Amino acid sequence: MHIRAATDDDLPAILDVLRPIFAEGRTYTVPPDADDAWITRMWMLPPPARIVVAVRDGRVVGTAKTGPNQAGPGSHVATASFAVDAGEAGRGTGRALGEHVLALARADGYAAMQFNAVVATNTRAVALWHSLGFATVGTVPDAFTLPDGTTTGLHVMHRSV
8 A cells, every 4th residue: 555645636536435434424524415526625625734645556545634723823733634445444544544644744843633523433543543642632522413313422632743
């Protein structure tokens, strides 16, 4: 697997990764019926953001984006978002993207990385981020509605880079 900067030519493949994840409504605070234009505006951010793709056997199998978590006085802390094709689960794609994005944040001079809304029931992601040195610094209770109508918390996670 190879991770590289995304190009405009990668957009169709990035959308193919993101659409089913967002439509499932279990892991992102994104409307499940978000259309391609909405997803593109949300994911393909201008600099200083960076968007990357994970490519295996010539196919985009994951993507991530990173950039400042806040503007102005909060811009020294990065944030990031990740998505991996369901068929890639358990193959190390998410971990590789996480490590890559942390290295980008370090190279870009960020002091830390903060995730603002990790869905508490997304146990694989929570475990991955903990294994990469993130701490859950707080949980907003009942802040995310699952497809069955029940609610769960959103974790705020943080680590120095």
